[in-house]
Amino acid sequence: MTIDLYDDEKPAAYKVGTYHMLDWTERALHLDSFGAMSADPGLGVLYPGGNWFSFNEYLTIQAGQFTRPFFDKHMFIGFPSKHLTYYVGTSEGRHIWIVFRPKNRRARAGGNMDGVDKWRERMRRFRGFFCFGCSQIEGKNVISGGPFSYGDADVATLVQGHVILSVAQVDRLNDILMGGYDTFAKDNEWGDDFFERHEPYSVTLKYGQDNPIAEAYEEWEKMKSAWDRLYDCSKIGRFVCALAMVQKVKNEDGEECGVLCDYEAMKKEFRGREHGGQGASFYPLGFSKTACNVQANSLPNYFGVELERLNEKYSVNTTNEEGEVVRGPPPFQVIKHQTYSAQKSVFRNSKAEHEISLGREPAVLAMIGTTGAHQEKVQKELRALQLELSYDRTAKRIIQGTGSLGIRSEMEILVHPGRLAEYNRHGSFLVSKLLKPMTRLYFGGDSASLFQASLIVLRPHVYPSLLLDTSFFWAVKARRLWGEAMVITKNGQRLCPWYIIEGIAICLRNAAFAQTGDMRLISGPVFKAAGLWQSIIDTGVPTMTKKFWREGAHGHLNAEAWPQPQNGSLRPSVAITAVKAHFGKEAAEMYHRRFELEWRMDRLLDLGNTESKRMHRIAARQIVAAYRQEIRERAGTATHKLITEEEKQLNREAAHLERVRMMQVRERRTRALESWQDKDTPLDRLNGFTLVSRMLGSSETVPAFPLSNSVPRMESGTMVDRMLKMAENKMATGAPYFGSRSTLTMSLVQAALSHFTMGVPEELNVQHVRWLAEEVIKELQAAKVDIVPWTSKRGRHARGSMWVHVVHTSPYRAGVSTGRYLPANEDEYIAMKMEEQREKDNPVPHGWLAQMPESLWSIxxxxxxxxxxxxxxxxxxxxxxxxxxxxxxxxxxxxxxxxxxxxxxxxxxxxxxxxxxxxxxxxxxxxxxxxxxxxxxxxxxxxxxxxxxxxxxxxxxxxxxxxxxxxxxxxxxxxxxxxxxxxxxxxxxxxxxxxxxxxxxxxxxxxxxxxxxxxxxxxxxxxxxxxxxxxxxxxxxxxxxxxxxxxxxxxxxxxxxxxxxxxxxxxxxxxxxxxxxxxxxxxxxxxxxxxxxxxxxxxxxRDESPSKKRPAVAHEEDLRRTIKRMHSMRVEFHPRRV
Structure with a gap:
């Protein structure tokens, strides 16, 4: 569906020449984001401006939240800040952090790659130093064990107490911290040069404020006074603020009209100048090839001219290397500009209800039928979705016309106060000479006319209709798949197949795209393989190819057309983003592994290979790989825990010889863990036994293997039998599984059992469980898994610190059937059961002769x-x-x-x-x-x-x-x-x-x-x-x-x-x-x-002559009807999907 917005007979939009007849007076200005970073190391952003001074409460320290994240979406501080921040507290409604900037310029580009564990440990140490600084302030009753003491007891008074500082006390704290920082960074005992390589800068930032700014003169004057009081711009190195303007348009009858961006006009405005065309992205809306949303790292031409004029006017002269006086760098810089139709909360779900692009439905379907700590949340979400799906809320907003249908235009400006003249480094200058001139561009003059000319104004009631018409198909498709999922899973009691989960995730992404026009929602290898990307370019509507989604609206996703994994990783998935957003990283990893397993087996069936032995082997490999991954994580966690405890004991130990011994043990564990992980975590009786002993052993000279005190040896057959019974809920969950939150291996076992046993008779279920067990045992032996974590004598789940030896044996005695026959369809299964019934009714063991008659045609x-x-x-x-x-x-x-x-x-x-x-x-x-x-x-x-x-x-x-x-x-x-x-x-x-x-x-x-x-x-x-x-x-x-x-x-x-x-x-x-x-x-x-x-x-x-023919089975029809009833609850007879 492609809509012509300028159709001569039934025009959906006004022509640009008639825009002067429309009402453009209803508009609103907002200050959307606001932030600052100190010019030098220290608490510079906390210093107020001018001569304002107060002995009242100014800074509230919140040491218990020291790892509160800092989100710098557009990186206004100039380098990645992940795992480089320490949260201080709040001041005048602003959140304050300390960000550790690398001294080396090259190191700033790459960011901190040490991981979350090291970041937490380092910030815990800095909190001890920060507590020491607060303890030096009179009257605050903060007790510290010293600048290098960071235990819970050392910072208890700072964490539990209500510590509030005045402006003078903030200045005193800054002097103490900066005066002792070099000693703290260089003379510490933990041997980490992180603080020596980084400098502490203070920063404040808040997005999504949407504080209204009135156009009246008095309001601008109030804003100037507030900024002069809050910030001492001479101590600020970077200053960022985002201006947002919401423009509403009404026709001559007072009816509100939808407003969109014109692709051709906006593309023209971002071309031809130095500030234009740099990083501009245009996202076409899902129903039109003409309308779009815009995101850019620069301003359109009608705004960029004014910013160039301001830079030219207020930048100061400087001297270059040759001694020549030249114009200095520009003090004002645009780091983000975006223009999109309507407010985000209108055509997307609110934050509390989750956006449909995040996919609540596929996330819940991926988790139902599994065991673990998320079951209570899964059932709660499932009950809510059975009452109302996430798309229905969005559709109601569109139908009811809630909110504004106008256009929202935002510009995020970065200010470098150090590049301004000294007399201009104050808040009132930024308000009067930067913010006010830039916002005036929307209201009048040539810039306002050009801004309006770059828009498309729809006639009343057109925009909601377009949104519903485009996204309605994908919502219906998602709703149908949801109903099918409820039938297959018996209302959330069994595992849901991958093609249902991925199908709903794709449908919801398409519906979200139709409402927002954000191409990022349908980016990625899956959408390109499905033909969605090309279809939007060609028609403006997201449609899939028949090869990818076969047999029309009632077909399933084609495993053959799914994109291949890249760089040896797992196959790409759309639903994994939804699972991660709603249930966390571990749940997403669990689903991703299960998706890979189900895809492989479905692919075999698509190729016509119904041999269950090969499917059992594939499932066994995936299960053992997941089990080894969990062992790697648990063993690493157990080793790090021992190292941390020994470090704490090392800080308390006074005897020199004992300290040397403990440091040797800690270094041994660290080296063994690194070697074990570098060698792909061996679990054999040679390398694995030695390295695990050195990682987790208790002795110092010859480390003892951390043997479990429950059983010294475990047969692989018994271990696999426990895994299968626990996955089938025939046994309480315990070893070899690791706990309710670590369900990666169990989810794969459950998926494999569901694939093989659902929809087939009970006697075949038992065989499949047996065959899967044999393949898992073989895979464990082939992977040389000779040692695994186990449990303590009184424990239940496996622990990474206690291990057991594995003896590779089969759980079944020799001579037991190991055939691999799996009926490919219902007719074949009915024929097999009828033949078995005939043999029971006519017991003639070996009643035929291959020799009689001798002619070959008689076979x-x-x-x-x-x-x-x-x-x-x-x-x-x-x-x-x-x-x-x-x-x-x-x-x-x-x-x-x-x-x-x-x-x-x-x-x-x-x-x-x-x-x-x-x-x-x-x-x-x-x-x-x-x-x-x-x-x-x-x-x-x-x-x-x-x-x-x-x-x-x-x-x-x-x-x-x-x-x-x-x-x-x-x-x-x-x-x-x-x-x-x-x-x-x-x-x-x-x-x-x-x-x-x-x-x-x-x-x-x-x-x-x-x-x-x-x-x-x-x-x-x-x-x-x-x-x-x-x-x-x-x-x-x-x-x-x-x-x-x-x-x-x-x-x-x-x-x-x-x-x-x-x-x-x-x-x-x-x-x-x-x-x-x-x-x-x-x-x-x-x-x-x-x-x-x-x-x-x-x-x-001979035995089949007319005189000796077997009598017909009288109850064949009854048997056929019985078997049909046995499978009547299934959607379709297929061993892999039901």
Whole structure:
């Protein structure tokens, strides 16, 4: 939607030539901000001007708020002030700080990078010095332990007492502080040169005052007297004030009109002069390409001319390096100018209700369903939002027309009193010679006409309508997403998926942009990837591309189109700003990690990869990474706490030897902590154990490991089991979690469990929890997490100062199912449950024969169990083994491999393996491949390919029994299960098997090809080469030889789907072409094995003859309806989102 404000038939705005017919008399001046900084180190801003003097109360010291922040939005003091300020108190309604300016000019540009902890500690020390200065003033009863004593007891009288100073006492305090500052900075005992490198300047600043300034002569005179009394400008180095003018416009009928900035006119006014065009930014409003808001670091031309005249008139001459008399630097400087339509409180939420751009809704949705200290606030905010959303308040203001529809223009001027003549350094001069001439520009003359010509005056009732029309769509979209979130989360009881949270955050940002025109609301990589930035340039309206927000208004965000992370960090998020604003930095970090986890798993599903094993692995990596991050923070905090306590004890200790010992311990902890963090916080039994012992150990010579007195060792399986049960609220929260405020790891565990278990049946939930636990255990072992923080004997949550050894074990015994089958949709799940019901109603274990009939076309797809031949083959493979160290446990081994196969037998991969094993049963022993030397050792891939090319198919002279046939098929299945699901170390750990014993058992054939079989290489490789073909570089074995890798599961599944589709259509030759070569297919075709006899159909297994067909399930429809009802509460059936 782009609106033409100058449409000839229905004009929305007045033409500039008719502005003289409008009423411009209603306007108001305001002093918006006011501040000063002393010219020299000391309390210069507290000195009153002129001869004014008073013994009454002048300065109220508030030492308890010494870390009160100082917000210098436009940096009028000339350098970044973060972590460089000390709050003193209030004087005459002004807040007073001391800012520590670096002596080195280069150091001022970078700011203080030491962090908040060091800043607090340094200001605590300065408070002790400040308390010492106050104690030297007679009659104040302030007690101090000395200039270097800064403990709570040393400053108690200053903090708890009501200390008020007069003007004379402020002067006395300034002399004491400045006289002793060098000694305090250089001769201290804490070894920090911060105060030596910085000088203390006093500063005062307050934004958002909006003090009205009347145009009457008497009011200006009062203002001059007040400034003369408050400030001694000779002691002030920088002086800043902001003038704001609100201009209202009415038509001839007295109706108020909306006023906007004209983009073309304002752009012209900021061009062509030295003071113009420097840092000017134009923010188009969301409904028009013509109207805009303006922010600049300079003045428009119609105001800049006057400022140049004042600088030219009042700057003093100076002498340059060559001795020439030149004009000095300008005393007046504009550091900010902005012009925007209406007052901020009209079209944005007030500060108390939060702006919609901060996004209360996404912040609350990001926190619901989690545990921690914010739950009470989350529930309170949720109840309020269910009654009224944040956008509704803004819409009411617009509809009701509350407030002014005028234009607000502000200029923030920086004054350098030192650049003025000495006789002009007083407050009345600044009021009469600077403020008054600059405000007069709005009221009359050419400057007023040019100012009015740069504006767009809308006709009555147009502006609110435009705002609602533009932002209404995004508000409706946000409201619909909120309703969907309440359904998915069951009114705030479960976790909300990322695409809902991010979607609402984007909608609210767009709605806020439509009302304010502030392009900063939609800046960032996400909005650019969504096409919002370009759409505003093209149409004036924020609209998204279908690729980013697919399927129209009812679709979800596309994970593929989301921008990639930059510089190795996490993926960008829109909602994280809202979470940080409402719930703090830790909550924002928690959500950001959870968002990254959910995005990765959704991306896999978008790519068609429904293999849950890979998703479990991704979730495990994210969980372990978050856990290690929490360990890093907690261990660092515990170490700093010990260092702080030892420093306090060091200040109280008098014995020299004891002081030396404590200083050595403190230095050891500091060096160990820095080394531990530089090495990416190792937690292994070598480096991690040593460094943690040195960080937190109690001994001085050989530090003892800070072992927990609850348990000395903890099995990783037990630890992970506790993590999962606590996340599921099946156990009280405690170790290994760190507390109610440290929920980063728990939030990721809860997100993963919600992703895997919500919307799927209970029996599958248990499996997913088990699989996730196994992957987390593997990831802990891979990351070498051998030591972790734990709890004390009577404690509950883990503490960074107490640790435990981790023994890596599985929480489940060997032989338990580890299949990885996850239904991709509801139909597949219903089909699986119906098949299970049929098997329960018709218990015929292994009731089909792969051999009957012998023709290949008779293979029946979709079997859910092994054939009789394969069942016998597994039994024969397991014969002859024991469970002691002398006899290998082949019973447990092949039982486990068989369970691996049967538990996932419904998946595409296992169905393909079963199909290939059935082919083996049918072609052997009637036809088989023979090689010249089956015992040959293969050195590389080319040797194996050469052996395969030289193989010939022969027909044996006599038939072999079904036992051989079954062993071949069972060996084929067992070999693939081992290669895909087991680690080599599992052989010896679980079943006491070594490669030497296996070689003896398998006829001394090559283990990579003939593992677990007596029949050697040639019975396994063909006719199914595709399963073991080369995909990527060869693997290097422990003996130095190289073998190729297994084919990826995704490629095998793609082949299987091709075979299955062709098989169902009766195209058997085309199906087998992906497995066999053309000569092989011709041999089978000549023998009549690929085409059924005339008049017969496929699928004639012996047990599936008409006389022995399984009876139909009478209650299939009831089962289908039951399953449908079980999922009726979900919005959609999808394992990842509901």
């Amino acid at each position: 029946k797809l979709g079997h859910r169990d092994l054939s009789e031949e394969m069942d016998d083959g597994f039994m024969n493979l397991a014969k002859g083994g024991g469970i002691d160290a002398q006899k290998p446990d082949f019973v447990g081994l092949f039982g486990h491999l068989r369970a691996l196969f049967e538990d996932g037998i419904g998946s595409d991969l296992h169905q393909y393996i079963l199909f290939c094993a059935t082919l083996l049963c049918k072609i052997h022993p009637h036809y088989r491949y023979v090689v010249s030397n089956p015992n040959a050792q293969l050195q590389d891939v080319e040797d194996a390919r050469l052996v395969v090319r030289n193989m010939v198919m022969v027909e044996p002279t006599k038939k072999a029994g079904s036992a051989n046939r079954g062993i071949i098929a069972a060996s084929f299945i067992a070999w693939l299960m081992y290669k895909r699901y087991l680690e080599p170390s599992a052989l010896e750990r679980r079943w006491h098997l070594t490669e030497a014993k296996l070689k003896k058992k398998t006829g001394n054939h090559d283990l990579t090809w003939g593992l677990f079989t007596r029949w050697g290489f040639y019975t396994i490789v063909n006719p199914h080469q595709f399963m073991i073909q080369n995909k990527g570089p060869p693997e290097m074995q422990s003996n130095g030889r190289m073998y190729w890798r297994m084919t990826d599961d995704a490629d095998l599944i793609e082949v299987w789907r091709t075979i299955k589709d062709a098989w169902k259509r009766g195209q058997y030759r085309e199906a087998l072409r992906t497995i066999w070569s053309e000569p092989d297919l011709k041999r089978w075709e000549r023998r009549g094995l690929l085409e059924p006899p005339a008049g017969e159909t496929t699928g004639g297994s």
